[in-house]
Amino acid sequence: MTWFANVNKIKYEGPHSTNPLAFKFYNPEEKINGQTMEEFLRFGVAYWHTFTQELVDPFGDGTAIRSWNKFDGMDKAKARVEAAFELFEKLGVKYFCFHDVDIAPEGATLQESNQNLDTIVAMIKEYMNTSDVKLLWNTANNFTNPRFVHGAASSSNADVFAYAAAKVKKQLEIGKELNGESYVFWGGREGYETLLNTDLGLEQDNLARFFQMAVDYAKEIDFGAQFLIEPKPKEPTTHQYDFDAQSTHAFLLKYGLQDYFKLNIEANHATLAGHTFEHELRYARVNGILGSVDANQGDPLIGWDTDEFPADIYATTLAMYEIIKNGGLGSGGLNFDAKVRRGSFEQDDLFYAHIAGMDAFAAGYRIANQMVEDQVFEKIIDERYASYKEGIGKDIVEGKADFKSLEQHALNLKEIKNTSGRLELIRATINQYLLTLYAQK
Numbered sequence: 141m142t143w144f145a146n147v148n149k150i151k152y153e154g155p156h157s158t159n160p161l162a163f164k165f166y167n168p169e170e171k172i173n174g175q176t177m178e179e180f181l182r183f184g185v186a187y188w189h190t191f192t193q194e195l196v197d198p199f200g201d202g203t204a205i206r207s208w209n210k211f212d213g214m215d216k217a218k219a220r221v222e223a224a225f226e227l228f229e230k231l232g233v234k235y236f237c238f239h240d241v242d243i244a245p246e247g248a249t250l251q252e253s254n255q256n257l258d259t260i261v262a263m264i265k266e267y268m269n270t271s272d273v274k275l276l277w278n279t280a281n282n283f284t285n286p287r288f289v290h291g292a293a294s295s296s297n298a299d300v301f302a303y304a305a306a307k308v309k310k311q312l313e314i315g316k317e318l319n320g321e322s323y324v325f326w327g328g329r330e331g332y333e334t335l336l337n338t339d340l341g342l343e344q345d346n347l348a349r350f351f352q353m354a355v356d357y358a359k360e361i362d363f364g365a366q367f368l369i370e371p372k373p374k375e376p377t378t379h380q381y382d383f384d385a386q387s388t389h390a391f392l393l394k395y396g397l398q399d400y401f402k403l404n405i406e407a408n409h410a411t412l413a414g415h416t417f418e419h420e421l422r423y424a425r426v427n428g429i430l431g432s433v434d435a436n437q438g439d440p441l442i443g444w445d446t447d448e449f450p451a452d453i454y455a456t457t458l459a460m461y462e463i464i465k466n467g468g469l470g471s472g473g474l475n476f477d478a479k480v481r482r483g484s485f486e487q488d489d490l491f492y493a494h495i496a497g498m499d500a501f502a503a504g505y506r507i508a509n510q511m512v513e514d515q516v517f518e519k520i521i522d523e524r525y526a527s528y529k530e531g532i533g534k535d536i537v538e539g540k541a542d543f544k545s546l547e548q549h550a551l552n553l554k555e556i557k558n559t560s561g562r563l564e565l566i567r568a569t570i571n572q573y574l575l576t577l578y579a580q581k
């Protein structure tokens with residue numbers, strides 16, 4: 141049975157190809173800095189957007205035409221596994237990510253849900269055994285079902301806390317079974333709508349307790365995946381606790397969890413938080429907690445999480461700069477947490493979308509790599525902070541200065557000479573790199 145009859149294996153045809161079903165910039169085997177693009181970029185497909193999303197919006201029903209929708213229940217779940225592995229293979233994507241509810245329907249009881257999961261996980265495992273596709277990360281969906289109306293680990297109801305724990309426990313076991321390289325916690329409804337009925341202190345303490353229990357259980361079953369928290373400032377709750385990279389980092393430090401978690405940075409969540417994608421990546425990188433990336437983009441004109449396929453090469457270039465400087469993503473990857481637009485409802489659009497995303501990141505990688513080689517930003521930043529390399533600046537950095545020595549220095553200053561930040565020149569330089577991709581030395 142083939143699910144994507146119109147599509148053959150996608151190949152690299154180079155930047156001048158006019159074949160819509162070919163890569164223009166992503167050449168999986170091409171080596172950059174000793175690693176193939178495939179090894180470095182570690183692309184992943186998000187099961188939920190690609191195989192379960194029906195393309196609904198708040199005002200409209202689903203538009204997606206999907207050949208597996210002729211089935212229901214477990215039959216549909218099985219058809220989706222077949223379709224998924226066909227898509228992975230045809231795209232040449234080596235990783236995928238899922239929530240529990242994406243792969244198997246929830247049953248009437250937790251026992252039944254777990255049985256459904258066991259059946260599908262066994263099937264996925266077989267497909268994984270006969271392909272070179274690996275699990276980038278899995279996670280528990282502790283936000284869609286009405287039981288999670290007040291949150292999961294931060295719910296006001298202890299039974300819900302327990303239910304959420306049981307679901308994560310199961311996912312940790314599945315992660316181990318499928319050799320997951322990372323494991324994600326996105327706090328879907330871990331936050332609050334109003335303080336008028338919320339015990340914020342208890343909720344945050346409980347969230348930390350929950351994370352600690354997850355760490356303990358992973359140790360107990362010897363599941364070595366990298367744990368990742370995925371920050372998002374709002375949506376669905378008004379105030380999400382894992383607001384952004386910096387506040388999540390503070391949370392980890394406060395509760396002594398910093399050695400067990402890194403961050404999964406999503407582009408659209410960064411912009412929702414009022415940051416740029418590269419800000420979140422940079423913060424995580426310089427603090428040693430950049431673990432993985434949800435590769436998508438938002439719509440600057442819309443204030444919510446539109447999860448579009450990434451196509452903005454400016455953004456992917458700056459993102460890839462951070463990832464190169466991070467030495468790659470370790471056990472993380474570039475997961476396309478992205479859905480085709482509601483108007484792009486044909487099944488082949490799933491291929492066009494992934495090709496667009498993979499090419500956007502591959503192009504960004506090529507450009508950013510050239511910029512790192514030429515030390516473009518490094519030179520600018522080195523020069524800009526040169527005053528910390530000698531004299532009083534060196535004393536400050538080396539901890540040899542205090543307010544008295546600084547006052548002495550200030551009193552003796554004849555003038556303070558600042559230099560230009562040269563932002564316009566820098567932007568023009570970036571444009572040169574973007575536009576001369578093929579003309580590089």
Ligand code: XLS
Nearest residue numbers: 279326370406434445477
């Ligand atoms: C939702 C999140 C979610 C996580 C995984 O906004 O992006 O999909 O990535 O639960």
Ligand code: CA
Nearest residue numbers: 370406434477
């Ligand atoms: Ca995400």
Ligand code: CA
Nearest residue numbers: 406408445447
């Ligand atoms: Ca999102």
